[in-house]
Amino acid sequence: MIRKLEIIWLLFLTIVYSELFPSEKTIKAEKLMPGEVIIIDGKPDDPVWQRAQKAGGFIQREPEEGKPGSEPTYFQVAYDNKFLYVFVYCYDSKPDKIKAYLTRRDSYSSSDWVAVSIDSYNDNRTAFEFRINPIGVKMDMIRFDDNNSDRSWDPIWFCDTRIDTNGWFVEFKIPMKELRFSNNNTGQWGIQVYRQIARKNERQYWTYWSKNETGWVSHYGNLIGITDIPRQKRIYLYPYTLGGINLSNLLRTEVHKNNYDILRNFGLDAKIGITNNLTMDMTVNPDFGQVEADPGVLNLTAFETFYPEKRPFFIEGRNIFNFSLGIGDGDLSRNSLFYSRRIGRAPQRDVESDISSDTVYCNQPDWTTILFASKVTGKTNNGISIGILNAQTDREYAYIRYKSGRKEKEVVEPMTNYTVARLQKDFRNGNTTLGGILTYTYRKIDDPALNFLRDRALTMGFDFTNLFWNRNYMIDFALAYSYVHGSNEAMIETQQSSARYFQRPDAKHVNLDSNRTFLTGYANKIAFGKIAGGHFRFASGLVTSSPGFEINDLGYMQQVDQIIHFTWVAFVQTNPKYFYREYQINFNQWSAFNFEKINLGNGGNVNFHIEFKNYWELHTGYNIELSGISTNALRGGPSIKYPRSHNFWFGIKSDYRKNIAGNVFLGQSKSKDNSYSRWINPHLTLRPHQNMRISIEPSYRIAVNNWMWVDCFEVDNKNHYVFSKIEQKVISCQMRLDYTLTPNLSLQFYCEPFIATGKYSEFKEVNNPRADKFDKRFYTYSPSQINYDEENEVYNIDIDTDGNTDISFDNPNFNYRQYRSNFVIRWEYSPGSLLYIVWSQNIDSYDSFGIFDFDRELKSLRKAAPFNTIMLKLSYLINF
Incomplete structure (x- = not known):
C-alpha cells in the first residue's frame, strides 16, 4: 500500500513539475547526404523531407491564448554546408479563405503569414527572421535585445509557396552566410516558427509564452544537429550609377541661364563577411535619392526638430549603436549618444542670410557630402556584440557672384570625421547585459569663418540592464560623459546654446566664461520596475543631465541641466472577457529640477487603452502640468514662471484586417493664461484591390499662445524680452499609394501638402518674470506705442512713450506653404540588384498675411515654382 502511495505521489509531482516548468521544445535538423539537392518548389517530395523530424503542437497567443492552434501546423528543418532549409505545412480546413495581399517586400498586410526565426548566436537575444505570405511576398527582420526588431535588414534568401485543397505550404532556402553564428560548433541554435491566420486574427507559435511574460527570442525552442559548418565566404559588392535632371525655373539666374541641371553620379556599397559572425559594410560616395522626404513641420521653438533616419546604410544594424539616455515614448526617449542624421547634416554656416544687396547669385548646398562610411557589426565567439562605425564628410562651399562680376566661394561646413564604437556583453542567458560606447567627432577647422564650430567632441558611456525574478523585474542603468573642445568663439556658442543658456542673469550655479576652450559634463538614468507578470506593473527612476553635458555633435539632446524623477503604475488585463479582449490603465507622475535645485515643474497623467472583441481599439x-519655472523661455534671459495647463486626448481605431479601415485621434490643451490648442488627426486606409493600398492621413490644428517669443532687444543697457499673442493654424495631408505588380516590382507615390499660418498681435514684454499672475508677469504695449510701417513691413515700438522708436522688428506674421512628393518605381530585377526610377517634386511658398484663407493658400501653392528631380538609379549585385 505504501509503495502504491509513493508511486502516485511521484506521478503527481512529475505532473505538477511539468506544468510549472515545461521542458523546452527541440527539433533536430537533418543533414543532406553528399550530392543530395532540394528543389525549392513548395512540395515536400524531396527525399530529405521523408526522413526529417516533423514538429508540431503550435499554441495560440491570439485570439484564444494558451489553446492549440485552430488549424494544424508542422515544420521540418534540414541543412548542408551552404543553406538552411525549412518546410512548413499550414493545413487549412477552408483553403479558399486563405488571405494574401500582393505588396512590396517588407510591407506588412493582413495576410496569412509564416515566419521562421533563427537565433543562430544562441544568445536568447538576437534572431534572424524570414516571413512569407501565401503568394510569395517576403518580409525579413533582425530581432535584437530579445524584444525589439529592425525591418531594414534585407538579406538574400529563397522561398516558394503552394496552395492546394489541404492548405498552403512553404519551402525556405536560407543561405548560411546570411545568418551570423559562432564558430564554437555547439550544434545548438534557437528557433521559432509561427503562423498568422488572417481571417481569424490568429497567431500560433511553436514555442508558446503568455502575454504576461516579457521577451521574445528568449522563449525560442532548440534547433540541434547543425555542426561543422565551414566559414562562409560573404562578399557582396553593389556598384551603382545614376543619371537624372533637375528641372525648375528657380535654377535660372544671371549666371545660370538654363532651367535644368544634369545629374550624374556613381558609387559602391559593399558587405564583406570577416568571419561567420562579423560583417563589414562600406559605402563610397553614397546616394539616397530614392529615400522619402521628411514630413512638413512647424517649429517655432528654440530647439532642433528630431527627424527619423531613413537612409538604408544607417538604418541596417542600427540596434547595436543605440545608447539611450531617455525613457518612455515622449521627447526624452530621443536622447541618445548616437543620432545618425548628424552624418551628412545640413551645413551649419548660413551665408545666404548674410548676402549683400549687390549679390546676384548664391548657391549653398542643402546637405554635406558623405565621401565614405564603413561599419563592422556582429558578435564574437565569447558573446560580445560589436559595432564600429566610421564616416567622412566633405568640406562644403557656397558659391557667390556679385553684380560687378566678382566670384567668391565661402566655406559653410568643414571636412568632418565621425567615429562610433559600441560593445555589449550578455550574461545569464541574455537576462543581464553590460555595455559601453565611445563616439568621437573631429572637424578640420582651417578657416576663421568656421571658428564658431567645435573642432573635437568625445562622449563615453556605460550601460547595464538586468532582468530577474522570472524576468518580471528590471533594472536599467546608463552613465555618460561628454567632452567638447574648440575656440573661445565655439565655446561661447556652446554655453549660449538653447540646451543650457549659461548667460542667464539669475543663474547661480553656471556662468558664461568667454575664455573657456572646453566643456565637460555627464548624464545618467536609472530605473527599476516590474514589467511583466500578473496584473500590476510599475517603474520608477531618475534621468539626469549636468549643465555642461553636450552630445549634439553626434548625438541628440534638446535640454540639459535637469534632474527628472518619474513613476509609472499600470493595471494590465490580457484575458478576454465580457466585451473586451484586453485593456490597460496607466498612471504617470513626474517632477523636474535643475542643478540649482529649482523646481522646474510637476505633472502627471492617466490614460486608458482597450481592445474590443471585434478588434476595434479605444x-x-x-x-495635467502644474505651474513651474522655465529656464529657457526667455532664450538666455532670466527664468520665468509658466502657468498651469491640462490636456486630454481621445482616439478610436478600427479593425485593420478590413479592406476599409481607419482611425481618428483628437485632443485639446488649455493653460491658465487662456492659451489653448485643438487638433484632429484622422487616418483612412483603403485596399480597392489585392495589390493596391491607399493611405490618407490629414491633420488639422489650431492654437492660440498668449506669450509667443518674438525677440530680445537691448535699449539703454537693458534687455527687453518681447513676446506676443499668436493665432496659428496648421493643416496637412499625407497621402500614399502602393501598387505592386509582382513581389519584385512595385510603384509607390507619396505626397504631403503642408500649410501653416501665424498671426501675431498684442505685443508685450516681460515685466516681472516670477509674478504669480499673468498680467503682472508681462507689460502689454498700448496701441500708441506701436507703429506699423506697412511699406517695409516693420513694427516700431516706443517703449518709454517719449515719441521715439526704441526697437524695431520685421513683421513676424507668416503664411508658409510646402508640398513634397516622391514617385518611385522599384524593380529587383535580380536578387539584390535594383533599378529605381524616381520623380520628386518640392514646392515652397511664403507670405506674411498671417490670416488663414484655404483658397488663397492653395492658389499660392499652385502658382509657386516647383523644383522637380527625375532620376534613374541602377545597382547590380556582384556576389562572391
Whole structure:
C-alpha cells in the first residue's frame, strides 16, 4: 500500500513539475547526404523531407491564448554546408479563405503569414527572421535585445509557396552566410516558427509564452544537429550609377541661364563577411535619392526638430549603436549618444542670410557630402556584440557672384570625421547585459569663418540592464560623459546654446566664461520596475543631465541641466472577457529640477487603452502640468514662471484586417493664461484591390499662445524680452499609394501638402518674470506705442512713450506653404540588384498675411515654382 502511495505521489509531482516548468521544445535538423539537392518548389517530395523530424503542437497567443492552434501546423528543418532549409505545412480546413495581399517586400498586410526565426548566436537575444505570405511576398527582420526588431535588414534568401485543397505550404532556402553564428560548433541554435491566420486574427507559435511574460527570442525552442559548418565566404559588392535632371525655373539666374541641371553620379556599397559572425559594410560616395522626404513641420521653438533616419546604410544594424539616455515614448526617449542624421547634416554656416544687396547669385548646398562610411557589426565567439562605425564628410562651399562680376566661394561646413564604437556583453542567458560606447567627432577647422564650430567632441558611456525574478523585474542603468573642445568663439556658442543658456542673469550655479576652450559634463538614468507578470506593473527612476553635458555633435539632446524623477503604475488585463479582449490603465507622475535645485515643474497623467472583441481599439487620456519655472523661455534671459495647463486626448481605431479601415485621434490643451490648442488627426486606409493600398492621413490644428517669443532687444543697457499673442493654424495631408505588380516590382507615390499660418498681435514684454499672475508677469504695449510701417513691413515700438522708436522688428506674421512628393518605381530585377526610377517634386511658398484663407493658400501653392528631380538609379549585385 505504501509503495502504491509513493508511486502516485511521484506521478503527481512529475505532473505538477511539468506544468510549472515545461521542458523546452527541440527539433533536430537533418543533414543532406553528399550530392543530395532540394528543389525549392513548395512540395515536400524531396527525399530529405521523408526522413526529417516533423514538429508540431503550435499554441495560440491570439485570439484564444494558451489553446492549440485552430488549424494544424508542422515544420521540418534540414541543412548542408551552404543553406538552411525549412518546410512548413499550414493545413487549412477552408483553403479558399486563405488571405494574401500582393505588396512590396517588407510591407506588412493582413495576410496569412509564416515566419521562421533563427537565433543562430544562441544568445536568447538576437534572431534572424524570414516571413512569407501565401503568394510569395517576403518580409525579413533582425530581432535584437530579445524584444525589439529592425525591418531594414534585407538579406538574400529563397522561398516558394503552394496552395492546394489541404492548405498552403512553404519551402525556405536560407543561405548560411546570411545568418551570423559562432564558430564554437555547439550544434545548438534557437528557433521559432509561427503562423498568422488572417481571417481569424490568429497567431500560433511553436514555442508558446503568455502575454504576461516579457521577451521574445528568449522563449525560442532548440534547433540541434547543425555542426561543422565551414566559414562562409560573404562578399557582396553593389556598384551603382545614376543619371537624372533637375528641372525648375528657380535654377535660372544671371549666371545660370538654363532651367535644368544634369545629374550624374556613381558609387559602391559593399558587405564583406570577416568571419561567420562579423560583417563589414562600406559605402563610397553614397546616394539616397530614392529615400522619402521628411514630413512638413512647424517649429517655432528654440530647439532642433528630431527627424527619423531613413537612409538604408544607417538604418541596417542600427540596434547595436543605440545608447539611450531617455525613457518612455515622449521627447526624452530621443536622447541618445548616437543620432545618425548628424552624418551628412545640413551645413551649419548660413551665408545666404548674410548676402549683400549687390549679390546676384548664391548657391549653398542643402546637405554635406558623405565621401565614405564603413561599419563592422556582429558578435564574437565569447558573446560580445560589436559595432564600429566610421564616416567622412566633405568640406562644403557656397558659391557667390556679385553684380560687378566678382566670384567668391565661402566655406559653410568643414571636412568632418565621425567615429562610433559600441560593445555589449550578455550574461545569464541574455537576462543581464553590460555595455559601453565611445563616439568621437573631429572637424578640420582651417578657416576663421568656421571658428564658431567645435573642432573635437568625445562622449563615453556605460550601460547595464538586468532582468530577474522570472524576468518580471528590471533594472536599467546608463552613465555618460561628454567632452567638447574648440575656440573661445565655439565655446561661447556652446554655453549660449538653447540646451543650457549659461548667460542667464539669475543663474547661480553656471556662468558664461568667454575664455573657456572646453566643456565637460555627464548624464545618467536609472530605473527599476516590474514589467511583466500578473496584473500590476510599475517603474520608477531618475534621468539626469549636468549643465555642461553636450552630445549634439553626434548625438541628440534638446535640454540639459535637469534632474527628472518619474513613476509609472499600470493595471494590465490580457484575458478576454465580457466585451473586451484586453485593456490597460496607466498612471504617470513626474517632477523636474535643475542643478540649482529649482523646481522646474510637476505633472502627471492617466490614460486608458482597450481592445474590443471585434478588434476595434479605444485610447484616451488626461494630463495635467502644474505651474513651474522655465529656464529657457526667455532664450538666455532670466527664468520665468509658466502657468498651469491640462490636456486630454481621445482616439478610436478600427479593425485593420478590413479592406476599409481607419482611425481618428483628437485632443485639446488649455493653460491658465487662456492659451489653448485643438487638433484632429484622422487616418483612412483603403485596399480597392489585392495589390493596391491607399493611405490618407490629414491633420488639422489650431492654437492660440498668449506669450509667443518674438525677440530680445537691448535699449539703454537693458534687455527687453518681447513676446506676443499668436493665432496659428496648421493643416496637412499625407497621402500614399502602393501598387505592386509582382513581389519584385512595385510603384509607390507619396505626397504631403503642408500649410501653416501665424498671426501675431498684442505685443508685450516681460515685466516681472516670477509674478504669480499673468498680467503682472508681462507689460502689454498700448496701441500708441506701436507703429506699423506697412511699406517695409516693420513694427516700431516706443517703449518709454517719449515719441521715439526704441526697437524695431520685421513683421513676424507668416503664411508658409510646402508640398513634397516622391514617385518611385522599384524593380529587383535580380536578387539584390535594383533599378529605381524616381520623380520628386518640392514646392515652397511664403507670405506674411498671417490670416488663414484655404483658397488663397492653395492658389499660392499652385502658382509657386516647383523644383522637380527625375532620376534613374541602377545597382547590380556582384556576389562572391
